[in-house]
Amino acid sequence: MFESAELGHAIDKTTYKEREAALREALLAAQVELKRRGDFPVIIVLAGMPAAGKGEIANLLAEWMDPRHISTLAFDPPNDEEAARPPFWRFWRALPPKGTIGIVFGSWYADPLWHWDSERHQVQIERRIERILRLEKLLTDDGALVLKFWLHLSEDRLKKRLKTLEADPLTAWRVSKEDKHFLKHYEQNAQHAEQLLTRTNQADSSWRVVEGWDANYRALSIGQQVLDAVNHHLARDSIKQRRADAAPLQPSIDGVRLLDTLPLGHAPIKDYKQQLEALQGRLNGLVRDSRFARHAVVAVFEGMDAAGKGGAIRRITGALDARQYRVVPIAAPTDEEKAQPYLWRFWRHVPSCGRLTIFDRSWYGRVLVERIEGFATPAEWLRAYGEINDFEAQLDDAGVIVVKFWLAIDKDEQLARFKAREAIDWKRFKITEEDWRNRDKWDDYIAAGSDMVERTSTTIAPWHLIGANNKQHARIAVLTALCDAIESRLKRKD
Amino acid sequence: MFESAELGHAIDKTTYKEREAALREALLAAQVELKRRGDFPVIIVLAGMPAAGKGEIANLLAEWMDPRHISTLAFDPPNDEEAARPPFWRFWRALPPKGTIGIVFGSWYADPLWHWDSERHQVQIERRIERILRLEKLLTDDGALVLKFWLHLSEDRLKKRLKTLEADPLTAWRVSKEDKHFLKHYEQNAQHAEQLLTRTNQADSSWRVVEGWDANYRALSIGQQVLDAVNHHLARDSIKQRRADAAPLQPSIDGVRLLDTLPLGHAPIKDYKQQLEALQGRLNGLVRDSRFARHAVVAVFEGMDAAGKGGAIRRITGALDARQYRVVPIAAPTDEEKAQPYLWRFWRHVPSCGRLTIFDRSWYGRVLVERIEGFATPAEWLRAYGEINDFEAQLDDAGVIVVKFWLAIDKDEQLARFKAREAIDWKRFKITEEDWRNRDKWDDYIAAGSDMVERTSTTIAPWHLIGANNKQHARIAVLTALCDAIESRLKRKD
Numbered sequence: 001m002f003e004s005a006e007l008g009h010a011i012d013k014t015t016y017k018e019r020e021a022a023l024r025e026a027l028l029a030a031q032v033e034l035k036r037r038g039d040f041p042v043i044i045v046l047a048g049m050p051a052a053g054k055g056e057i058a059n060l061l062a063e064w065m066d067p068r069h070i071s072t073l074a075f076d077p078p079n080d081e082e083a084a085r086p087p088f089w090r091f092w093r094a095l096p097p098k099g100t101i102g103i104v105f106g107s108w109y110a111d112p113l114w115h116w117d118s119e120r121h122q123v124q125i126e127r128r129i130e131r132i133l134r135l136e137k138l139l140t141d142d143g144a145l146v147l148k149f150w151l152h153l154s155e156d157r158l159k160k161r162l163k164t165l166e167a168d169p170l171t172a173w174r175v176s177k178e179d180k181h182f183l184k185h186y187e188q189n190a191q192h193a194e195q196l197l198t199r200t201n202q203a204d205s206s207w208r209v210v211e212g213w214d215a216n217y218r219a220l221s222i223g224q225q226v227l228d229a230v231n232h233h234l235a236r237d238s239i240k241q242r243r244a245d246a247a248p249l250q251p252s253i254d255g256v257r258l259l260d261t262l263p264l265g266h267a268p269i270k271d272y273k274q275q276l277e278a279l280q281g282r283l284n285g286l287v288r289d290s291r292f293a294r295h296a297v298v299a300v301f302e303g304m305d306a307a308g309k310g311g312a313i314r315r316i317t318g319a320l321d322a323r324q325y326r327v328v329p330i331a332a333p334t335d336e337e338k339a340q341p342y343l344w345r346f347w348r349h350v351p352s353c354g355r356l357t358i359f360d361r362s363w364y365g366r367v368l369v370e371r372i373e374g375f376a377t378p379a380e381w382l383r384a385y386g387e388i389n390d391f392e393a394q395l396d397d398a399g400v401i402v403v404k405f406w407l408a409i410d411k412d413e414q415l416a417r418f419k420a421r422e423a424i425d426w427k428r429f430k431i432t433e434e435d436w437r438n439r440d441k442w443d444d445y446i447a448a449g450s451d452m453v454e455r456t457s458t459t460i461a462p463w464h465l466i467g468a469n470n471k472q473h474a475r476i477a478v479l480t481a482l483c484d485a486i487e488s489r490l491k492r493k494d
Numbered sequence: 495m496f497e498s499a500e501l502g503h504a505i506d507k508t509t510y511k512e513r514e515a516a517l518r519e520a521l522l523a524a525q526v527e528l529k530r531r532g533d534f535p536v537i538i539v540l541a542g543m544p545a546a547g548k549g550e551i552a553n554l555l556a557e558w559m560d561p562r563h564i565s566t567l568a569f570d571p572p573n574d575e576e577a578a579r580p581p582f583w584r585f586w587r588a589l590p591p592k593g594t595i596g597i598v599f600g601s602w603y604a605d606p607l608w609h610w611d612s613e614r615h616q617v618q619i620e621r622r623i624e625r626i627l628r629l630e631k632l633l634t635d636d637g638a639l640v641l642k643f644w645l646h647l648s649e650d651r652l653k654k655r656l657k658t659l660e661a662d663p664l665t666a667w668r669v670s671k672e673d674k675h676f677l678k679h680y681e682q683n684a685q686h687a688e689q690l691l692t693r694t695n696q697a698d699s700s701w702r703v704v705e706g707w708d709a710n711y712r713a714l715s716i717g718q719q720v721l722d723a724v725n726h727h728l729a730r731d732s733i734k735q736r737r738a739d740a741a742p743l744q745p746s747i748d749g750v751r752l753l754d755t756l757p758l759g760h761a762p763i764k765d766y767k768q769q770l771e772a773l774q775g776r777l778n779g780l781v782r783d784s785r786f787a788r789h790a791v792v793a794v795f796e797g798m799d800a801a802g803k804g805g806a807i808r809r810i811t812g813a814l815d816a817r818q819y820r821v822v823p824i825a826a827p828t829d830e831e832k833a834q835p836y837l838w839r840f841w842r843h844v845p846s847c848g849r850l851t852i853f854d855r856s857w858y859g860r861v862l863v864e865r866i867e868g869f870a871t872p873a874e875w876l877r878a879y880g881e882i883n884d885f886e887a888q889l890d891d892a893g894v895i896v897v898k899f900w901l902a903i904d905k906d907e908q909l910a911r912f913k914a915r916e917a918i919d920w921k922r923f924k925i926t927e928e929d930w931r932n933r934d935k936w937d938d939y940i941a942a943g944s945d946m947v948e949r950t951s952t953t954i955a956p957w958h959l960i961g962a963n964n965k966q967h968a969r970i971a972v973l974t975a976l977c978d979a980i981e982s983r984l985k986r987k988d
Contacts, residue, residue, distance in 0.1 A: 029920030032921075032924075033920070055815060055817070058815075058816040059814075059815060059816045061816075062811055062816045063808065063811065063812050066808075067807065067808060067811045067821045068804070068807070071820065072816035072817050072819075072820075074817035079573070079574040079575055080574050080575070081574075103816065310562070314560075314561060317561045318553075321549060321552075321553060322549070322555075322556045323552070323566050323568035325566075327561045327564075328562075334829050334830045335828050336828045336829075336830050425523070426519075426526050426527070427526075
């Protein structure tokens with residue numbers, strides 16, 4: 001893997017000067033086009049041996065191109081806000097928007113790289129590699145250009161480089177204890193690096209190993225590769241087209257659909273008020289339990305318009321301290337959100353430890369309204385199932401309790417509720433043209449919802465399918481399921 | 495001040511039940527209209543004595559209204575991200591967008607409230623009060639409805655309340671050491687509170703003192719006040735109109751304008767390359783100085799199109815580590831930014847300690863392009879001068895070094911540069927129709943720029959007016975001024 005990067009590649013100064021000028025001009029031109037098109041981001045991951053020139057390359061790329069549209073993302077150890085959330089939250093919030101370039105240091109590769117020798121961490125490392133593969137797949141599937149450079153130094157050259165740096169009082173500070181430790185266990189570290197690189201090579205995001213010894217060589221080599229890759233990406237057909245070639249789902253052959261089979265009507269509950277109060281008391285106790293401080297809740301509400309999502313949410317929040325929860329209503333994405341992969345706008349609302357976020361509609365819009373209205377291509381919403389499962393698994397891994405509710409009503413009940421709303425002056429705004437249009441697509445929503453439940457109801461994040469023609473029944477069922485989920489998680493030992 | 499709030503107000507249960515239903519319905523209706531209009535936020539500040547019901551009121555408001563459009567902002571002690579920036583940064587980033595309601599606990603009033611007795615803090619307290627007045631003025635001038643409630647308890651009632659809470663094992667945890675300390679020094683604390691309330695009363699954001707003893711009374715009282723205030727605010731003429739009544743600035747009587755008087759042409763610099771390298775080395779040394787870790791840099795570039803802002807910025811970034819700086823190009827605001835006061839989109843980019851943010855165009859757009867194109871009303875851009883001075887003073891207070899550059903070229907030079915850009919294929923995108931239109935308004939920009947410098951060049955954040963017909967001269971001058979500013983700040987003892 002590193003053979004070619006130990007050959008002692010070098011470029012003389014004259015050649016460098018000649019080629020640099022042309023390269024720089026071409027890079028600037030490509031960057032202008034990237035910004036103008038604005039339909040994908042470029043993510044450049046810089047990793048490699050110590051003192052192999054990662055920082056220098058980042059500076060040079062920013063110097064060659066227009067620094068206004070480049071962000072350099074250096075991930076230090078997580079700060080408080082980051083440590084209180086799933087590990088990849090900080091990568092998500094730093095993703096460069098479409099049309100710009102992000103240069104990433106100490107990225108998602110930083111942690112696992114240096115601790116392979118610890119037996120204890122083996123499982124985490126495996127998990128991390130899977131996460132990396134999925135993140136990069138998601139990004140490239142979304143159209144991002146992901147370029148990963150590994151700056152390599154042979155053992156001899158690393159030794160020499162560290163010695164030179166240490167000899168000069170102006171650069172001695174750059175050699176850290178970790179660097180020396182790395183050199184001491186060079187062979188083992190190189191093996192681990194090779195393993196990591198091999199296992200995280202993917203068709204659309206493969207590693208490019210570059211020898212880091214000669215500054216001219218590594219600069220021209222990486223600059224040229226960035227240029228070629230960006231131009232190649234720009235030359236493709238529109239990003240959308242490229243991804244639209246997946247076979248759509250077929251309805252079940254006997255026509256039976258999961259969401260048609262739910263019992264919807266329930267008898268009135270005589271002691272509703274008492275039951276509600278008892279459940280709210282239980283919920284309040286659970287989130288004030290000291291064990292809850294290491295957890296968080298993400299609750300998701302989906303269902304037809306007027307299914308009673310808002311009312312159910314208010315029965316939850318009524319039990320909570322307002323400082324502890326946040327309700328996020330999902331409407332059309334803002335333009336900052338449109339410049340990112342679709343999951344970005346949900347990642348940004350992931351709660352920190354001890355808190356609850358309740359989503360009124362959610363990432364499932366991708367496989368419901370966006371599928372039905374054609375806002376997402378078949379390839380996009382088909383891969384969303386897996387991306388969503390992974391997103392929820394990451395939440396679960398970090399101790400976040402994911403609870404998902406599908407509130408089900410029938411068409412008659414919806415009509416009655418629409419009419420009731422229209423009769424009340426200030427509720428009239430809640431019924432829009434769109435609601436009536438959605439109603440015409442009832443069947444499509446049942447089909448898409450059934451596919452959704454089938455593909456995304458998992459042990460860690462099951463769908464609770466709740467008949468909601470009777471509002472009282474729905475609210476009691478929602479609160480019960482939520483309390484049960486929190487309670488069983490608090491009891492779990494992990 | 496607190497006389498009426500010690501009368502023992504109370505509302506019986508029957509009256510409460512009757513009035514609550516109507517109030518709730520009216521609040522919901524007002525909230526729907528607020529969201530629909532979407533042209534101002536409601537900011538409800540909850541402060542007061544310990545155990546006077548602040549948390550209960552927040553929960554109740556969220557329960558009465560639609561929690562999806564309410565955010566509850568509880569400010570705990572600053573976390574690392576917040577502590578590395580000016581104190582008000584965390585308030586700015588949490589401001590509720592237009593059309594929504596934010597309920598603020600432990601707000602900008604939290605710190606100064608309890609430490610008035612410390613002589614040592616007197617100056618900070620004075621400073622903080624000024625900041626509060628300015629923040630609230632800015633928010634209300636921008637159309638926000640700011641409602642501040644002080645929940646009061648007399649000494650006897652506070653004593654009784656704490657005793658009751660402590661007696662019940664279920665509520666004993668709610669009584670903190672601070673609460674007891676507060677009670678012990680009740681009289682003094684009440685005096686301090688009165689002083690704070692008096693000094694932070696403003697026409698558009700006055701305090702409303704409410705007795706916190708009886709839960710029914712305080713709930714109805716605050717609910718009704720919120721309702722009336724929101725409805726009153728909704729009933730006004732459009733927010734824009736209300737603010738448009740300020741006398742515009744007059745040009746100077748003798749027609750002499752500051753920015754017309756700058757020397758623009760400079761002789762070529764013979765040893766430009768050496769000078770540039772020396773300055774870049776100096777800059778690099780300054781930002782790696784250990785003292786710089788307690789500071790940060792905000793550099794601002796303004797000037798006519800093609801004045802050489804981008805080139806000057808690249809000469810700065812060329813001296814820096816890419817991980818340490820960020821260049822923020824200011825284009826049209828995103829829709830998330832439009833839902834906030836105009837300074838919000840700059841506050842969000844304020845660097846943390848040890849870092850540099852370089853703005854390519856800036857908040858000065860408010861008094862330049864927005865003034866000239868009529869995007870801001872005269873009242874809006876006229877008050878912007880003071881708001882900007884305050885913003886920069888806050889940066890300076892927090893150790894941020896603010897350096898502002900106006901790069902000046904003449905009309906002939908601009909024309910030559912436009913034409914040169916059009917001749918280069920990939921630079922053609924840099925010249926737009928808008929650039930040509932702006933050129934026609936040259937005189938307006940000179941006038942607005944002159945007014946701007948006159949009103950915003952301060953000792954802590956002076957404008958550097960730099961003749962830029964000669965690019966080399968401009969770059970050397972920019973780097974010199976930047977280095978001087980950092981150096982003198984690092985030497986300053988404070």
